[in-house]
Structures are given as structure tokens and as C-alpha cells.
């Protein structure tokens with residue numbers, strides 16, 4: 001059986017992740033391409049589409065096609081409406097991260113998935129890196145003991161995304177916190193398997209965004225279009241008393257640069273994701289640290305494991321969940337909690353006070 005896929009949004013992430021990965025999976029074909037910019041859809045249909053692939057500029061027209069799966073790869077403000085429409089049209093949906101601009105939208109996406117009986121997942125591909133897979137195994141086995149302090153890292157020194165609408169508050173709902181902080185927090189919550197926040201204290205800053213002709217990996221930004229924060233920090237206390245410190249920036253005067261990484265501190269040991277993965281602890285009254293060699297094979301976490309190609313591992317895992325009718329690795333309920341915490345950090349910053357969650361993890 002060949003599953004038919006439609007893509008909405010033929011920009012950076014569709015071309016950098018989804019389409020190259022899907023083109024390597026024999027059980028699927030991409031038959032429909034939609035973008036407001038028709039040229040982008042035509043180009044991708046030629047490069048990645050089936051022989052009879054169709055091109056659309058209106059997603060509602062695309063959803064009339066006979067599809068099995070839709071990938072939503074558009075800016076954050078459209079994640080909820082497009083995902084809900086695709087689910088209601090009877091498709092399984094992979095939506096890019098962050099799940100949505102607001103927690104209310106994310107909840108509506110989950111309700112639509114439940115109603116339709118179709119699967120919904122979010123594009124947190126960092127879970128599918130080898131270091132993440134290994135560390136998740138370590139945590140699942142309880143080898144670090146009780147993890148009571150963690151740091152979620154998403155720090156860039158000068159790498160402000162200047163393409164598309166990343167700097168636009170209305171289109172994206174925020175800056176580095178919602179853009180890359182979301183990956184770091186997702187990884188950290190997944191490792192600790194703790195989705196019950198108690199309260200959050202946060203601060204978002206717009207301090208470097210007014211610089212003209214700034215040094216930047218993606219070229220100088222336009223300060224007038226920069227309506228989101230340039231860094232944000234959150235202190236998250238969970239119901240069980242454990243703490244997570246989340247740090248995120250696109251531009252920060254720091255040499256301690258780390259993105260989509262977590263640091264875990266438990267009663268039996270700790271873990272640091274630096275250039276690789278280091279596990280530390282105490283043994284026979286001596287301290288030890290071991291570097292995990294991720295360069296060699298022999299640790300297949302998924303059927304058809306593809307080494308450190310997190311995009312391909314993510315796509316394989318998602319398609320296998322549909323073929324085998326199992327839960328996807330990234331559950332929408334988990335992505336909702338990430339969105340709830342990010343929203344609370346923004347709210348805390350605006351209101352200058354801690355934001356408490358109700359028991360059970362909902363605000």
C-alpha cells in the first residue's frame with residue numbers, strides 16, 4: 001500500500017527536512033503540493049512529487065484530493081487552522097513545531113484529532129538524534145535516579161532567522177522562545193517524562209533587535225520588522241518539586257552556545273549534551289564521566305534506523321506509526337504541555353509575576 005501525502009508550505013523546513021526524508025521512504029508518495037507562492041509548489045512537485053503530482057495555492061482545494069497524510073509546514077499562526085481542516089478532511093497530520101501559537105489552539109487541534117480518529121504529531125525531530133535516543137533509554141531505565149534539576153538550552157550568539165516571517169509577532173507568536181526554546185523544552189520534558197508544571201517565572205527581552213547592520217549568520221535583520229523578543233528565559237517548577245531552567249536566544253552576548261540540548265541532574269548521575277553526550281556520576285567513592293561514542297553503529301533504536309539522520313528517523317517513525325496503527329513518538333498531548341509552558345513564560349514576562357498552573361498541568 002502506498003500512502004498519499006500532501007504538503008502545505010513549500011519553504012525552508014519542507015525542503016530541508018520533510019521532502020528529502022519522505023522521498024527516501026518507499027511506502028509513501030507526495031502527490032499534492034500547496035504554497036501561497038505557486039512557484040515554490042511547482043518547483044517542489046517537480047523535484048519531489050509523484051509523476052501525477054498536483055499543485056495548489058489554496059489548501060482547501062488541496063484537501064479535496066484523495067490523501068492519507070498532510071504535513072503542515074507553514075508559519076506558526078496557521079498551524080491550528082490548517083491542521084484542524086486537514087484532520088476534518090480525514091487525514092493524519094504531521095504539523096511543524098511549535099504545535100501552535102497558543103495553548104487554546106493546541107487543545108483545539110487535539111480535540112479535532114480525537115474527533116476524526118486520525119493521528120496527529122508535531123515535528124520535534126531532535127528526539128530522533130542518536131544522542132537523544134541513547135539518553136532517553138538511560139532515563140527510561142532510571143539510571144540517573146530522580147532528576148530534580150534540568151537545563152533546556154537554545155542559545156545562539158548571532159543567528160537570527162531573517163527569511164520568511166520569523167521576526168513577525170503576529171505570524172509566529174514570538175521569537176527564539178517559541179522557535180528554538182520549544183525544541184530544548186520538548187527534549188527535556190521527554191527525557192524526564194514529566195508533563196506536570198506547577199508554576200513558571202519568565203522574562204523575555206528585546207535588547208539587540210534595534211541594531212542596524214548587525215553581524216548575523218543569516219545576514220543583517222531589519223529592526224523595524226523585528227517585533228518579537230531576541231532572548232527569553234524561564235524558571236519552571238514542576239508539581240513534584242523539580243526545576244527546569246530554560247534559556248533561549250537568537251542573539252546573545254555569550255560564548256556558551258548550545259541549541260536543542262538538555263542537561264540533566266539526578267540523584268544517581270547526570271547527563272550533558274555538549275558536542276556529544278557525557279554521562280557523569282560517582283562510583284566506588286570516585287567521580288566518573290563517560291563520553292558516549294555515537295559515531296559507531298550497533299544501537300538501532302528504530303526499525304530501519306538511519307544513523308544520525310534525525311529527519312529520516314522522524315519520517316520513518318511517523319509513517320510506521322500510521323502503517324502499524326501505533327501512537328507516534330511525539331504525542332500531541334506532550335507538545336501541548338510545551339506550548340502551555342512557553343505561553344506561561346511570555347505571560348509571566350508581560351505581567352511581571354509567576355504564572356501558576358492548575359493541578360493536572362492545565363492553566
Ligand SMILES: NC(=O)c1ccc[n+]([C@@H]2O[C@H](COP(=O)([O-])OP(=O)(O)OC[C@H]3O[C@@H](n4cnc5c(N)ncnc54)[C@H](O)[C@@H]3O)[C@@H](O)[C@H]2O)c1
Nearest residue numbers: 009010011012013034035036037073074075076096097164
Ligand atoms: N523542525 C524544525 O527544526 C524547524 C526548522 C525551521 C522551521 N520550522 C517550522 O516550520 C514552519 C515554517 O518555517 P519555514 O522555515 O519553512 O518558513 P518559510 O517561510 O521558509 O516557508 C513557509 C512557506 O509557507 C508558505 N505559506 C504560508 N502560509 C501559507 C498558507 N496558508 N497556505 C500555503 N502556504 C503557505 C509560504 O509561502 C512559505 O513558502 C514554522 O512553523 C517553523 O517554526 C521547524
